Structures are given as C-alpha cells and as structure tokens.
Amino acid sequence: MSVVSSVLVPYASYLRVYEPLAAFPEPERAHWAGYAGRSSIPTAQDELRRSLADLVATPPVGVPVHESGDAFVAEVDGVLCVCPWRTRLRGWLALDELVEMFPGPVLDAVLPPVVRGQAVADHERWAESNPDARPWILTSVWQVPVRWFVLFCDEEREYAEAGEGGEPPVLRYRTPMVQARRRLARTLKTLRETVDEGPLTEGLVEVGRWLEEFHPRALVELDYGGLVHALPADQLAGDRSAADVAEGVAALRAGDTEGASEAYGRLAQRWRAVRDRQFAN
Numbered sequence: 001m002s003v004v005s006s007v008l009v010p011y012a013s014y015l016r017v018y019e020p021l022a023a024f025p026e027p028e029r030a031h032w033a034g035y036a037g038r039s040s041i042p043t044a045q046d047e048l049r050r051s052l053a054d055l056v057a058t059p060p061v062g063v064p065v066h067e068s069g070d071a072f073v074a075e076v077d078g079v080l081c082v083c084p085w086r087t088r089l090r091g092w093l094a095l096d097e098l099v100e101m102f103p104g105p106v107l108d109a110v111l112p113p114v115v116r117g118q119a120v121a122d123h124e125r126w127a128e129s130n131p132d133a134r135p136w137i138l139t140s141v142w143q144v145p146v147r148w149f150v151l152f153c154d155e156e157r158e159y160a161e162a163g164e165g166g167e168p169p170v171l172r173y174r175t176p177m178v179q180a181r182r183r184l185a186r187t188l189k190t191l192r193e194t195v196d197e198g199p200l201t202e203g204l205v206e207v208g209r210w211l212e213e214f215h216p217r218a219l220v221e222l223d224y225g226g227l228v229h230a231l232p233a234d235q236l237a238g239d240r241s242a243a244d245v246a247e248g249v250a251a252l253r254a255g256d257t258e259g260a261s262e263a264y265g266r267l268a269q270r271w272r273a274v275r276d277r278q279f280a281n
Contacts, residue, residue, distance in 0.1 A: 010048065011230050011278070015138040015148050015207075016221040017177070018074045018081035023215035032082045036073045044072075044225070047085055062111045063091035063119045076176075076219045083136045083221075090135050092123040101141075134213050142230070142278045143271050146245060147203040148222050150187045151180040154243035161237070169233070171224040173242060177211065180220040184208050187249050194252045230274050241267055 021029050035041070047070070068087040075081070095116060098107055107116075127133070140148075152173035160170040184204055191201050211220070228236055244267045251259035 010141065011226045011274075012139050012141045013144045013148075013225045013227050014044075014221075014223045015140075015151075016072065016083045016223065017136050017211070017214045018072065018076065018083040018219040018221065019136070019215045020076070020079050020081050020217050023218070024082075031069070032071060032084075033080070035069075035071060036080050036082060041073055042070050044223075046070075047087060051087070051091075059115055060111060062095060062115050063122070064088045074174075074219055074221075076217075079217065081219055085137070086135050089133060090137060090139065092119060092126075093135065094139070095119055095123075134210065136214075138210070142227075142275050144222065144224065144227065144241065145203065146200060146267065147207050149242045149245040150204060150249070151175060151183055151207075151220055152222060152242045153183075153246060154240055157240070157242060159237065162233070169228045169236060171228055171236060171239065173222040175220050177214060177216055177218040177220055181208070181211055184211070190249055190253045194255075227274065230277055235270070239270070241270065 021033055024032060047068070050064075064087055066088065068085040070085045070087075072083040072085070073080070074083070095111075098111070102110070152175050156173045156175050158170070158172050158174065162169045184207065188201065188204050188208070191204070195201075224236075231239065244263045248260045248263035248267070251257070251263060
C-alpha cells in the first residue's frame with residue numbers, strides 16, 4: 001500500500017448521481033456548463049486533501065465554511081452530466097453519524113464539542129432556507145451497503161488494475177437512473193413477498209426516496225473508493241458482489257431459499273473481512 005493511499009484515501013465507498021445540465025436551474029446550470037469545459041477538473045483525491053487539511057487546523061474545521069463549487073463530470077450518451085460535491089452539506093450530515101460511530105472521548109479529541117456545536121447551529125440556520133436540499137453523494141465507511149448493489153448488474157461492473165505510475169485500482173458500477181429505479185422496485189417487491197420487513201427493506205425504501213429526487217436521465221454510480229485498498233488485489237479483481245446480490249434476489253423470487261442463503265453467505269463473508277479491518281491494530 002502506498003503512502004498516498006494510506007494517508008489520503010479513507011476506507012469509504014460512494015453512491016453518486018450525475019444529473020444532466022437541464023436538471024439545474026439558472027444560474028447554476030451556466031456555472032456547471034462552464035465548469036465542465038475547464039482543462040483540469042479536481043478529483044476525489046483533491047476533495048479529500050482539502051478535508052484533511054481542515055481537520056489538522058487549530059481548531060479543526062469539521063465542516064467547510066463555504067459550500068464547494070466543484071463537481072464530478074461524466075458524459076452519458078453525448079449528454080454532459082455533473083455530480084456536485086456539496087462538501088459542506090455532506091459534512092453536516094456526516095456529523096450526525098459520528099456520534100454513533102465513536103465513543104465520546106474519542107469524538108471530543110477529533111472534533112471538540114464547541115466545534116460540533118457551531119456546525120450544528122450553522123446547519124440549522126441553513127436548513128431553514130434550504131428545506132429540500134439533498135446530497136448528490138452518499139458515503140459509507142468500511143463497506144458497500146447491500147442495498148446499493150441492488151441498483152446494478154454484473155455487466156455494468158468496471159474494474160481497472162493499479163497503474164504502474166502508482167494509480168490505485170478502480171472498481172465501480174454505472175447505470176442509467178431508470179434501470180436503478182426499476183431494479184430497486186423489483187427487489188422491494190420480492191422482499192416484501194418472501195421475507196419479513198427488516199433493515200434491508202427499510203434501507204431500500206430510503207435509497208428509493210433519495211433517487212426519486214433526481215432527473216430521470218441521470219446516471220447512478222457506485223464507486224468502491226478507498227475500499228480498493230482494504231481488499232487484496234486478487235479478491236478485488238474477483239469481487240462480484242452485485243452478481244451475488246442479484247443471484248440471491250432471483251433465488252428468493254423463485255422460492256429457492258437455500259440458493260438465496262448461499263449467495264448472501266458469500267457476500268457477508270467478503271464484507272465481514274473488510275469491516276473487521278476497522279478494528280485491527
């Protein structure tokens with residue numbers, strides 16, 4: 001593992017939505033049109049560097065003071081699409097999750113109570129005038145949630161090995177919004193007909209509500225992000241998690257509970273090994 005990857009890449013995965021320019025009102029549409037035409041566009045690594053620089057400041061900056069004007073850019077069937085970073089909004093949302101992830105003393109050492117309190121107050125004031133705001137990017141640490149894989153099929157898997165110049169490997173899935181919504185709806189129907197309501201069903205409903213907020217011609221992307229450094233190269237190359245999830249759902253639909261259990265077992269074993277590294281010394 002390179003120094004760059006171990007320091008600058010958190011062990012997090014991302015679910016992103018890229019929307020066509022037509023989905024944005026003016027003047028934001030004009031901003032993104034001009035932004036996409038730049039010769040150099042910041043990457044996910046650049047966003048991480050900025051965030052880490054804020055955290056090592058004294059006092060640390062838990063949430064950026066100003067919202068980011070950057071985005072990821074993709075072309076879908078000749079249509080330019082952007083995925084705004086919205087780093088400030090995502091920072092506020094992440095603060096809510098930190099309370100459940102870390103013991104009080106650890107959290108206080110990383111982000112003192114006064115810093116967190118100010119961020120919460122800023123978010124409350126901002127939310128009053130932006131009640132419908134939502135992020136274009138969801139983040140999960142030390143795993144890829146099962147509900148995310150439901151949106152994709154194995155044929156949409158894109159994998160690139162680590163480059164000779166030190167570039168990290170890449171593993172991602174991309175699918176049109178219409179396909180993502182269709183797969184989610186079919187999976188929800190299958191689960192509700194075959195198993196009791198539970199965390200997976202609730203999680204799918206939550207993701208479905210999030211997807212409904214975006215343009216129907218958007219692109220949905222699942223990026224393994226920093227998790228490519230938590231999986232050995234051979235396991236990463238052979239990772240077929242979306243296929244396992246699809247196989248399990250198909251087995252449930254066919255009444256094959258044993259087949260569904262086998263598919264889920266492969267998936268659970270793979271990601272349990274990754275999550276266990278979170279607590280390794």
